[in-house]
Amino acid sequence: MNRILMDLWVGIFVVAGIGAILVLALRVGNASATFDVADTYTVYGDFENIGGLKVRAPVKSAGVVVGRVANIQLNRQTYKARASLVIDKRYQFPADTSAAILTAGLLGEQYVGFDAGGDTESLKDGSVLQITQSAIVLERLISQFLFNKAAEGSADSKQPPETP
Amino acid sequence: MAGDHLVDIRNLEFDYGTRKILTGIDMTMDRGQVVAIMGGSGCGKTTLLKLISGMLRPTAGEVLVNGEAVHRMDTAGLARHRRKLGVLFQFGALFTDLSVFDNVAFPLREHTDLPEELVRDLVLLKLHSVGLRGAHALMPHQLSGGMARRVALARSIALDPALVLFDEPFTGLDPISLTVTGNLIRRLTDTLGLTSVVVTHDVAESLKIVDKVFFIADGRIAASGTPDEVRSTTDPFVHQFIYGEEDGPMRFHFPGGSMPADFGLEGVRA
Amino acid sequence: MLKSLLGGFSTIGRHVIDGTWRLGYATRFFALLLLRSGLSFARFGLVVRKVYFSGVLSLIIILVSGLFVGMVLGLQGYETLVRYGSAEALGTLVALSLVRELGPVVAALLFASRAGSAITAEIGLMKATEQLSAMEVMAVDPIARVVGPHFWGAVISMPLLAALFSAVGVFGGWLIGVVLIGVDDGAFWSQMQAAVDFRHDILNGVIKSAVFGVAVAAIATFEGFDAPPTAEGVSGATTRTVVTSALAILALDFVLTAFMFTGQ
Numbered sequence: 137m138n139r140i141l142m143d144l145w146v147g148i149f150v151v152a153g154i155g156a157i158l159v160l161a162l163r164v165g166n167a168s169a170t171f172d173v174a175d176t177y178t179v180y181g182d183f184e185n186i187g188g189l190k191v192r193a194p195v196k197s198a199g200v201v202v203g204r205v206a207n208i209q210l211n212r213q214t215y216k217a218r219a220s221l222v223i224d225k226r227y228q229f230p231a232d233t234s235a236a237i238l239t240a241g242l243l244g245e246q247y248v249g250f251d252a253g254g255d256t257e258s259l260k261d262g263s264v265l266q267i268t269q270s271a272i273v274l275e276r277l278i279s280q281f282l283f284n285k286a287a288e289g290s291a292d293s294k295q296p297p298e299t300p
Numbered sequence: 301m302a303g304d305h306l307v308d309i310r311n312l313e314f315d316y317g318t319r320k321i322l323t324g325i326d327m328t329m330d331r332g333q334v335v336a337i338m339g340g341s342g343c344g345k346t347t348l349l350k351l352i353s354g355m356l357r358p359t360a361g362e363v364l365v366n367g368e369a370v371h372r373m374d375t376a377g378l379a380r381h382r383r384k385l386g387v388l389f390q391f392g393a394l395f396t397d398l399s400v401f402d403n404v405a406f407p408l409r410e411h412t413d414l415p416e417e418l419v420r421d422l423v424l425l426k427l428h429s430v431g432l433r434g435a436h437a438l439m440p441h442q443l444s445g446g447m448a449r450r451v452a453l454a455r456s457i458a459l460d461p462a463l464v465l466f467d468e469p470f471t472g473l474d475p476i477s478l479t480v481t482g483n484l485i486r487r488l489t490d491t492l493g494l495t496s497v498v499v500t501h502d503v504a505e506s507l508k509i510v511d512k513v514f515f516i517a518d519g520r521i522a523a524s525g526t527p528d529e530v531r532s533t534t535d536p537f538v539h540q541f542i543y544g545e546e547d548g549p550m551r552f553h554f555p556g557g558s559m560p561a562d563f564g565l566e567g568v569r570a
Numbered sequence: 571m572l573k574s575l576l577g578g579f580s581t582i583g584r585h586v587i588d589g590t591w592r593l594g595y596a597t598r599f600f601a602l603l604l605l606r607s608g609l610s611f612a613r614f615g616l617v618v619r620k621v622y623f624s625g626v627l628s629l630i631i632i633l634v635s636g637l638f639v640g641m642v643l644g645l646q647g648y649e650t651l652v653r654y655g656s657a658e659a660l661g662t663l664v665a666l667s668l669v670r671e672l673g674p675v676v677a678a679l680l681f682a683s684r685a686g687s688a689i690t691a692e693i694g695l696m697k698a699t700e701q702l703s704a705m706e707v708m709a710v711d712p713i714a715r716v717v718g719p720h721f722w723g724a725v726i727s728m729p730l731l732a733a734l735f736s737a738v739g740v741f742g743g744w745l746i747g748v749v750l751i752g753v754d755d756g757a758f759w760s761q762m763q764a765a766v767d768f769r770h771d772i773l774n775g776v777i778k779s780a781v782f783g784v785a786v787a788a789i790a791t792f793e794g795f796d797a798p799p800t801a802e803g804v805s806g807a808t809t810r811t812v813v814t815s816a817l818a819i820l821a822l823d824f825v826l827t828a829f830m831f832t833g834q
Contacts, residue, residue: 145626146618153625153730156737157776163759164665164740165766192767201764353707382709393700410710452704 175225177261178206181235181248182216187271189237189246195221197250202227205248221248223259230255234267246271305364306331306463306495307352312361314347321347322519325361329512331462334489334496336506338541339516345499348516349465352497353387354378365463383411386456386464386494390471392448394440400427400451401436407458426454430484446477450484457488463495464488470502478502482509503542507531515541596792599713603721603791606714610722616715620723623692624685628731631684632677636735639676640742643667647743648751657753661762664743669766669775670831673736675823678782680735681728682815686790689720690811693794694804702795717795721787728783729776736775774830781826785818 186208195203203223211218221235232253239246259265305328312325321344329335337345350356351363354370363370365381373381394403404423408414414422427433430450440448449469456464466485470478486509489496500506507513507527515523515530515538523530523538530538539545556562610617647663693716696702702712740762747753766772790811797807 142622143618146621149621149626149629149727150730153733156730156733157772159737160669160733160740160772160775161768164669164737164762165768165772192770194764355703355706379709382707385707387704387707389700389704391699393704395701395704396695396699407708407710410708410715 176203176222177225177259179221179223179259179261179263179265181219181221181265181268182211182214183219183237183268184216184270185273186217186219187237187246187273189219189248189271193245193247195223195235195248195250197227197229197252202250219248228258229253231257231259231263232266233259234269235265236269237271239272305329306366307497308362308364308367309352310362310364312351312363313359314344314351314356315359320519322351322358322516324520325516327514327521327524329495329497331495332489332493333511334486334498334509336498336500336510336513337516338499338501338503338506338513339522340541341501343516344519345516346467349387349467349497349499352463353385353465354381383459384462386459386461388449388452388456388464388466388469390468391445392440392452394443394448394452394455396440398440399436400432400438400440400443403440403451404436404455404458407455411459422458423454426458427451429457429488430454431480444477446473446481449473449477449481453481453484453488457492457494460492461494463497466496466498466500468500469498470500470505478505482506485509503544507542595796596788599792599795600788602713603717603788606711607718607722609711609714610718616719617722617726620719621726622723624681624689624720624724625727625731627688628681628684628727629734631680632731632735633738635676635680636673636738637742639672639735640664640668640739640744641746643672643739644743644746644751648747648753657747657751658757658761660743660747660753661758661760662765664747665740665762665766666771668736668739668743669771671823671827673739674732674775674779674782675819677732677735678728678779678786678819679816681724681731681783682786682790682819683812685724685727686786686811686815687808689724689787689790690794690797690808691804693717693720693791694797694799694807697795697797698799698801698804700799713795717791720794721791724787724790725780725783728786729779732779732782733776770830774826778823778826778830781822782819785822786815789815789818 189205189208191205191208193205194201195205203221205219206222207220209218210216223229229250230253232255234251234253236249236251237246238249253267307327307329309325309327312322313320314322325348337348339345347356351358352365352370354373357371366384368377368381370378370381394400395406398406401423404426405419408419408422412419424433424436427436430453432447432450432454435443435447435451440451443451453469469481469485473481482505485496485498488494498506498510507530510527512526513524513530514521517537523533523535525533530542533539533542559565643664644660647660647667648657651657651659651663693702696712696716702716705712705715744758748755748758793807793811793814794804797803
């Protein structure tokens, strides 16, 4: 095998391989949207129930991804879940912004939704969100619905014996 | 005292675990000589070469080359020893992925910083001395057995060694290549001032070219001498070996139980 | 009865002793290989040749297999996803399966059978034809001169091949899903990009394939170097390379996956 041809092939191979990694990173993955550690700030939200929220779930405001859930822990005093939210520095939010755990579609992934408030102060690194809304747990919703139905039903069924 | 002895082996013993290969070997080889080591297959001839080249270490005894103890050398010492040593393996052991030229250039490129033009001249010179200068661009698989052997010979003398070891250089060669290889060994030894050690069982060819012969049987030296001495020997083993007789001290039948016992005939007879 | 029982024990004992001895020998070999890798980097041309030998020569099988695996993923994934009305998630499915698992694992399995076996055969053959011994008596260390470049060539090639496999696979999935079946192009890519994380998925996939590369290269060079110097010895060693590599890849994959993708 000709030495120069061999070098050429190896060169093509290595460039193609590195190119493939770049394609995977930029086209398939979201490297372009990954935030640098330096360009973020962290805020905390305490939730009664986070439902199925996972670490790395997106934080969205008006549907735009502005950050990610970095960490979820149970607060031992309050028994609430504390989620650390890493937010892109380019997006500043008023201090009275509220956070809610929402679901994309009926069965989709859960994410944290930000609703901007009207405060003139901005959220800073380490701020705790004052207004939070927990995840909607489907089982609770259904059981609540059934309970109400049952209550209505029993009210209905109790009445007839009383009237006669 | 060690003046003329390039290789001096004293009371050498070697075994693979419990299997004794060599016991009580004493031999000397002088500068400028072609020495043959002969013996039946598996008698330990190749082991002897590996002991001289330092690939194996003896169980007991000494191997001195140029007055230095090969068996006590460390890695660096062995490397120095091997640069002054050429070894020709049974089938040449040419590097299959390198051309003839690159094969011969291999030791030069690995061990020297010579400029490429000088390497080229040296390689062509060595190839010329084995008559294969015209074949320098071929790959090893394009060579015949005899040609491969000669290229390997050129490679083993590339660094102008003092001692060249030949492991069965005549195996599998046609009569013409056989004579060519034999004469080449003799001629290179004389012109380059080498010492050659040839391990072989080709009696006819080697007796034509060597100065001294050692016969090894059962791990010991059975006989030694000049070609004329061994031809006229009365030693039954050497006689059997030289004249290729089927039966003699070396039995045709491998030692074992008696024939009736092996075939289960003892009861029948009784 | 007792005799056969004792025989059974001694068989187990012999296997354990042999296995331990071989493992120790392999470890020593690997340590020597790393210690004497200086030459591979001092004369990088030697490694480049081996990158050609194990990497470039494996390109065809890797690219073709990657394309087909991606296409099959596209077909099968679509069939399943369309039942739940989420055919747009096809991109996510194809990309995540490839980048996290199939890319590194299947590429490594193919690499072991294409390049690993070739490395074992070449080194084993060099040993059987006394080329390694010839090198040794020329005062050239065969581990540094032959084994080292083979090892590093394979280690360099493996992650690149795995990345190419995944990239071509995603293309294959796109070909089937978008071009042939008609999943929305925008949804295919955007869902994929939303779900595939660079550090968590892609980088971990690259790390996996690098680990597999080291494993295959170590196994292949050791089996070649350790092969009995006969034709049967070399063919047996070649088979062992493929089998051992496959088992090592799958076992390592389990361990690495357990570390990387769980426990959060």
